[in-house]
Structure formats: structure tokens, C-alpha cells
Amino acid sequence: MSITPTAAGQVAPTPPHTGAAANRSVAEAGRRARRRRLIWLWVARFGFAVVVIGGWQLFTSLKIVDPFFYGQPSGIWKRTIDLFENGTEFGSFWTDIATTLKEAVFGFGLGAAAGIVLGVSLGQNRFLADVLGPYIKVVNAIPRIVLGSIFIVAFGIGVTPKVLLSAVLVFFVVFFNAFQGVREVDRNILANVRVLGASPLHVIRHVTVPSALTWIIASLHTAFGFAIVGALVGEVLGAQHGVGLVIKTAQGSLDPDGVFAGMLVISVITLVAEFLLTLLERRLLSWRPPSPAEAAAI
Amino acid sequence: MASRNESASRAPADHADRAASRIEVTGLGKRFLTPKGEVFTALRDVTFTVEPGRFCAVVGPTGCGKSTTLSMVSGLDRPSEGSVKVGGREVSGITGGISFMFQTDALLPWKTVAGNVELGPLFRGVGKRQARTLARDWLRRVGLAGFEDHHPHQLSGGMRKRVAMAAALINEPRILLMDEPFGALDVQTKAIMQTELLGLWEQLRPSVLFITHDLDEAVALADRVVVMTSGPGTVKAVYEVDLPRPRGAVQDLRYEPHFLETQHRIWESLREEVQRAYALTAGADA
Numbered sequence: 001m002s003i004t005p006t007a008a009g010q011v012a013p014t015p016p017h018t019g020a021a022a023n024r025s026v027a028e029a030g031r032r033a034r035r036r037r038l039i040w041l042w043v044a045r046f047g048f049a050v051v052v053i054g055g056w057q058l059f060t061s062l063k064i065v066d067p068f069f070y071g072q073p074s075g076i077w078k079r080t081i082d083l084f085e086n087g088t089e090f091g092s093f094w095t096d097i098a099t100t101l102k103e104a105v106f107g108f109g110l111g112a113a114a115g116i117v118l119g120v121s122l123g124q125n126r127f128l129a130d131v132l133g134p135y136i137k138v139v140n141a142i143p144r145i146v147l148g149s150i151f152i153v154a155f156g157i158g159v160t161p162k163v164l165l166s167a168v169l170v171f172f173v174v175f176f177n178a179f180q181g182v183r184e185v186d187r188n189i190l191a192n193v194r195v196l197g198a199s200p201l202h203v204i205r206h207v208t209v210p211s212a213l214t215w216i217i218a219s220l221h222t223a224f225g226f227a228i229v230g231a232l233v234g235e236v237l238g239a240q241h242g243v244g245l246v247i248k249t250a251q252g253s254l255d256p257d258g259v260f261a262g263m264l265v266i267s268v269i270t271l272v273a274e275f276l277l278t279l280l281e282r283r284l285l286s287w288r289p290p291s292p293a294e295a296a297a298i
Numbered sequence: 299m300a301s302r303n304e305s306a307s308r309a310p311a312d313h314a315d316r317a318a319s320r321i322e323v324t325g326l327g328k329r330f331l332t333p334k335g336e337v338f339t340a341l342r343d344v345t346f347t348v349e350p351g352r353f354c355a356v357v358g359p360t361g362c363g364k365s366t367t368l369s370m371v372s373g374l375d376r377p378s379e380g381s382v383k384v385g386g387r388e389v390s391g392i393t394g395g396i397s398f399m400f401q402t403d404a405l406l407p408w409k410t411v412a413g414n415v416e417l418g419p420l421f422r423g424v425g426k427r428q429a430r431t432l433a434r435d436w437l438r439r440v441g442l443a444g445f446e447d448h449h450p451h452q453l454s455g456g457m458r459k460r461v462a463m464a465a466a467l468i469n470e471p472r473i474l475l476m477d478e479p480f481g482a483l484d485v486q487t488k489a490i491m492q493t494e495l496l497g498l499w500e501q502l503r504p505s506v507l508f509i510t511h512d513l514d515e516a517v518a519l520a521d522r523v524v525v526m527t528s529g530p531g532t533v534k535a536v537y538e539v540d541l542p543r544p545r546g547a548v549q550d551l552r553y554e555p556h557f558l559e560t561q562h563r564i565w566e567s568l569r570e571e572v573q574r575a576y577a578l579t580a581g582a583d584a
Contacts, residue, residue, distance in 0.1 A: 186404075188400050188402050188403070188404040189404050189405075189406060191369075191372075191374050191398065191400070191404070192398060192400065192404035193406075193417065193421070194374065194392055195372050195373075195374065195392060195396055195397065195398040195475075196397070196417055196418045196421050196465075196469065197392070197394065197418070197421040197422055197469075198417075198421045199421070202420075202421055206406065206409075206417065207406065210406070210408040210409075211408075213408075285408075287407060287408040287409070287449045287451075288407075288451075289449075289451035289452075
């Protein structure tokens with residue numbers, strides 16, 4: 001007997017109905033397994049928070065750890081509510097948050113824009129990159145946070161020095177990623193578009209920038225953290241408003257709960273920014289294949 | 299009959315006016331400076347001609363400088379000595395009217411299928427809408443109608459090759475350079491793609507310089523097969539393939555006695571080169 005397509009077709013006589021039903025039950029089982037996993041995941045996450053925060057509360061309540069130095073979760077919560085309700089000695093707490101946020105966002109925008117423009121142009125130009133390379137390394141080696149002192153001296157205790165400090169911190173993170181992203185552009189793709197007749201401007205627009213965008217966007221997540229750090233440090237060095245000032249004041253009055261309260265508020269702000277950046281990332285990088293982890297195996 | 303033949307074979311009369319698509323490679327050489335500062339000769343005295351509208355395949359062992367030759371024809375790379383002439387004009391820099399197909403994907407992963415195919419016309423200054431219409435038309439011709447808005451990662455390897463083929467042919471190039479374009483495909487897909495390439499080529503008749511290490515592929519597709527030696531790469535022999543055109547399905551062609559006879563004759567020449575190159579790399583590894 002020879003194997004013909006029809007013969008091969010008859011070898012697998014699965015009636016379509018049982019096949020579909022079996023598929024449905026397999027899918028159902030898969031969904032159940034996924035739901036179970038999700039429930040356990042959240043139970044474990046919640047449990048972890050309870051152990052850490054509860055343990056902190058317990059040890060400080062039993063005076064095994066001194067709440068005077070290390071704060072206490074209940075105290076931090078009370079202090080946070082108090083800050084929002086009664087404000088600080090310098091005015092409303094919302095003003096402080098708005099000030100810090102403004103400094104961080106402006107610094108972030110300025111630093112990211114400068115980093116992208118310089119990173120992309122230096123990544124394009126090998127000679128310029130070789131000339132400036134050592135200097136950039138030197139500047140990168142400087143502890144830039146100290147620049148904050150100079151900015152305060154030069155620009156006073158307003159918003160400007162904080163924006164500048166944020167921008168400097170953000171710039172280097174974004175710059176190095178943009179630079180590297182441009183360097184990593186696929187040689188084949190470059191050769192291909194050049195043969196197709198692309199001008200240098202075409203290459204930048206259609207190839208270099210989209211390709212480097214993966215790197216740039218990844219760096220923006222870290223960069224926003226740095227923007228906040230820049231704003232806070234600037235405020236600690238000298239300011240009239242800002243969460244950094246609230247933290248510094250709390251430190252001065254030996255109030256660890258106040259320091260932690262400032263930290264809590266900043267964390268929430270950073271998480272919100274992170275979420276917005278993830279939305280932006282999804283939108284700009286929608287062409288990327290889903291990572292294997294997202295296509296869950298049953 | 300296929301025979302070793304250094305002289306030009308005659309192009310069909312209706313393509314005689316397309317002398318602009320003749321590729322003449324004369325005494326081509328390429329040397330590189332290794333990181334240690336030594337001079338490495340990749341190519342030496344490579345001479346062959348691709349007649350207008352003809353299909354020329356270059357076969358040779360790995361590392362014989364096939365790809366280097368191709369990038370010098372495209373103008374992406376400069377020769378150390380000798381010259382490449384396209385349509386009687388010396389190549390210096392990117393030459394117009396050439397398309398390139400690479401072994402690895404050269405599609406832009408962030409653009410849709412149609413976005414990739416329309417790049418050629420866009421770079422030439424064709425309007426956005428007209429370029430899109432052209433791209434749709436070409437995607438239909440390679441059998442990908444309905445996939446315009448997919449991204450490359452959503453397609454199979456064979457489908458991505460079709461996109462690359464549409465992107466390469468949309469500018470109706472007079473010269474098509476192909477660097478092992480089907481090397482990464484499975485055997486069945488490869489045969490289908492070869493047949494489709496022949497079909498599209500017969501409609502447009504650009505001059506083709508096709509690099510491969512697969513002799514079956516070379517004989518099935520080409521009018522002329524250039525066999526190269528390795529270390530340094532140079533031309534060992536040139537064979538004419540006189541299988542009639544249109545050749546039809548590549549899968550069926552493989553069993554024809556005349557195909558086998560031609561393939562066998564060229565293999566006699568290629569075999570010692572492959573063995574020599576293998577012995578060299580094996581020796582270098584030890």
C-alpha cells in the first residue's frame with residue numbers, strides 16, 4: 001500500500017465534535033490553573049507586606065527596636081495624614097509636593113531631551129564620538145550630586161537649581177543609552193536602506209531613532225528616579241518649598257516618622273510616573289513581539 | 299550544453315538595449331588590515347561578467363569572499379584593486395537601480411509589512427499614497443495580500459522572505475544582488491521561494507548576482523555559475539547552464555537528467571575547493 005494524502009487523512013479519524021469538546025475542557029482547565037496561580041500570587045504578595053510592615057510595627061511596639069530612631073508604621077501613617085491635613089510650618093503640604101513634582105518633571109524633560117539629541121548625534125558621528133568620548137567619561141566620573149551645591153550658589157534657592165540638578169542626573173542616563181542604541185543598529189538593515197536609496201535624514205528617521213528608541217525608553221524608567229533624587233537633594237541643600245525640605249526639617253527635629261512620611265509620598269509619585277512611562281512604552285514599542293513569558297503555557 | 303566558457307553569452311534581443319544592467323567585475327581584489335596589523339587578502343583577481351537580464355550564481359566554500367564581492371558591486375564597500383563596472387560606469391558609492399537581498403532579515407521590525415515594502419519608493423521621492431498603493435500591489439504579487447498591517451515578527455520565515463522580495467523588487471531594479479537569501483529557510487520553503495523568485499524575475503528580467511553555497515540552487519536558478527576558490531578568494535571556473543527557460547517548479551527540475559549532469563560537472567570542480575577550505579578551518583581550529 002502506498003501512502004496517499006487521502007489514506008493519511010483516514011488514519012486520524014477524530015470526530016470534530018469530541019475534538020472541540022476536548023479542546024474546550026483543556027482550555028477550561030488551563031484557565032482554572034491560571035486563576036489559581038493568580039490567587040496564590042496575591043496571597044503571597046499580601047503576606048509578604050504583612051510580615052515586613054507587621055514585624056516592624058511589632059518590634060517597635062515591644063521596644064526591641066527603638067521607634068525613636070527607626071520610626072513606626074502606625075506613626076508614619078499618622079504623620080502622613082497630619083501632613084496632608086495640617087500642612088507644614090511653611091504652608092500646605094500640597095505646595096511642597098507640587099514644587100518637587102515641577103522640579104522633577106522639568107528636570108526630567110530637559111535632561112531626557114538633551115540626552116536623546118546628543119546621544120543620537122554622537123552615535124551617528126564616529127569621529128565626534130571619539131573626540132568627546134574621554135571628556136564624557138571624565139564628567140561621568142564626577143559625583144554629579146555635588147553640582148547641586150554649585151547650582152544653589154549660582155541660582156539661589158528657587159526652582160532653577162533643582163531643575164538643573166535633576167536634568168544633569170537624567171541627562172547621563174539617557175545619553176549613554178541613546179548613544180549605545182544608535183551604535184547597536186543592525187548593520188544589515190542600514191546597508192539595506194542605503195542600497196534602497198535612503199538619504200542620511202531618511203536613515204535617522206526610519207532606522208536610527210526607532211531602533212534606539214528601545215534603549216531610550218528603557219532608560220527613561222531609571223531616569224525618572226534620578227530626576228526625583230535630583231529635586232530632593234536640591235531641596236535638602238536649600239529650598240523654600242518641597243518634599244525634600246519637609247524631610248530635612250523632620251531630620252532636624254529628630255522625627256523619623258516625618259522622614260518616612262516624605263519617602264512614602266515620593267514613592268507613590270514615582271510609581272505613578274513609572275505607570276505612565278509604561279503606558280508610553282507600550283504605545284511606542286507596540287511593534288515588539290510579546291515576550292515569551294506573556295504567552296503563558298498551560 | 300553547459301561548458302566552461304569565459305566569453306559572453308548572448309542576451310535575448312529584447313533586452314539588448316538594457317546594457318545599463320551589465321555587471322563587469324575586472325581584476326577585483328580586497329585586502330583587510332587585521333587587528334594585529336597584518337594584511338589579509340580576502341579576494342584576488344576576481345573577473346567575471348553578468349550579461350544584462352541574466353541570472354548569475356556565485357558558489358564557493360565558506361569564507362571565499364563571495365559576500366565581499368557583492369558588497370563591492372553594490373557600492374557599500376570599495377575595492378582595494380581592480381574595478382566593478384555597472385552599465386559601463388565604474389561603481390563608486392551606492393549605485394542607483396540596485397536592490398539587495400540579505401541572508402538575515404533586513405526588514406525594519408518597527409514597521410508594518412506595507413511600511414517596509416513602501417520604503418524603496420519613498421526614498422526615491424514617490425508620494426506617500428502612491429507608495430502605499432505600489433506596496434499593496436507588490437504584496438499581492440508575492441502572495442501576501444491581507445498581511446499589509448502585520449509586523450515582521452508575526453510572519454513565518456518564508457513570509458518574511460516574500461516581504462523582503464517585494465521590498466527589493468518594488469523599485470524595479472536593473473540589478474538584483476542576493477546574498478544567500480534563502481540560506482536560513484527549510485528545504486520545502488526554499489524550493490517554493492526559488493520557484494517564485496524565478497517567476498518574478500522572468501517578469502522584470504533584472505540582472506541577478508546570486509550568492510549561495512548550495513550548488514543545486516545555483517544550477518536550478520542561474521544561466522551562469524561562477525565557482526570560487528578560498529583563501530584568497532578568486533574565480534576558479536565559470537560554467538554556463540543551458541537548461542531551457544521558463545524552468546517551472548524548482549522541485550521538479552531537480553530530477554531532470556540534464557540538471558543532474560550539469561550539477562555533477564560543476565560539483566567536480568567545487569568539491570576540491572570545499573574540501574581544501576574545510577581542511578584549512580579544521581587545521582586552524584586544532
